Amino acid sequence: MASSPTTRNKVAVIGSGNIGTDLMIKVLRLSTTLEMGALVGIDPESDGLARATRMGVTAVSTGVEGLLALPDFDDIAIVFDATSAGAHLHNDAALAGTHVSVIDLTPAAIGPYVVPAVNLDAHLGTRNVNMVTCGGQATIPVVAAISQVTQVHYAEIVASIASKSAGPGTRANIDEFTETTSRAIEVVGGATRGKAIIVLNPAEPPLLMRDTVLAIVDAVDRAAIEASVEAMVAKVAAYVPGYRLKQKVQFRAIGPDAPERTLTPGLPPAERLVVSVFLEVEGAAHYLPAYAGNLDIMTSAALQVAERMVATHHTHAEALADTEMAATS
DSSP states (O other): OOSOTTSOEEEEEEOOSHHHHHHHHHHHHHOSSEEEEEEEOSOTTOHHHHHHHHTTOOEEOSHHHHHHTOTTGGGEEEEEEOSOHHHHHHHHHHHTTSSOEEEEOSTTOOSOBOOHHHHGGGGTTOSEEEOOOHHHHHHHHHHHHHHTTSOEEEEEEEEEEEGGGOOHHHHHTHHHHHHHHHHHHHHTTOOSSEEEEEEEEOOSSOOOEEEEEEEEEEOOOHHHHHHHHHHHHHHHHTTOTTEEESSOOEEEEEOTTOGGGGGSTTOOOOOEEEEEEEEEEOOOOSSSOTTOHHHHHHHHHHHHHHHHHHHHHHHHHHHHHHHHHHHHO
């Protein structure tokens, strides 16, 4: 990467479908530190590659091999992969050993799970980071917020998205979605046990993305949980403007014989709470309509990661330069 904070760092996006094209447009319209180096696909007739050409972005229709063959590949600092879990395995292997950092928007989960509002700082120097899933980006911050206040024994999330916003990559990765999101609820969110469900809603007109979080927790001050959740929602909304609570956090006490106890087998009887959080994600409509909040939260989160990576690199480079200057003065 370049060391000057005024120099834009070139990025490439692999995947010319819905997510990749939306991400390209976000880089072009929103970023002050990133520059599009290429949009990469495998279908020369795709709308994404045609749009890239119209917008002055290098369009590559021969996949990751075509990206590696670009004369200016050495200028690219970060590669986003917005393909599928299976394709990412091939793409990451092809990029291994090169100088680029990889931000994986598929459920392949080769690298550590990253949710910017929760654990980005811990993984800024990692070569390959995984953005979990759209449902994970929407709900794991809430699970983490509750975990900051009390023990989360079980967390279940349901992500409901408009069927029209689910492209072939999303549909091909349904199993990986549930597995990756469930694991990340535990690893990043802090739940002892996590479960994820995705619903492709065919309603017309298409509905905005809706997410629910149900958590079984040790009884604690309810106001503390509510304050932690609201603070976390504001933190996510700083980089996903359409992210919001649909209503106030809900609480319900469960007794020793409540059916929810079956979700936490082996726990000794104690006073516990069911915490329910209802979220909505409205997209920015950069490429697809506003109902596609599931795309918007993924691309917005990935953009946040890339910009923080660049900023961290600049900070380290400046510190190194100051040290070298002090040593020679």
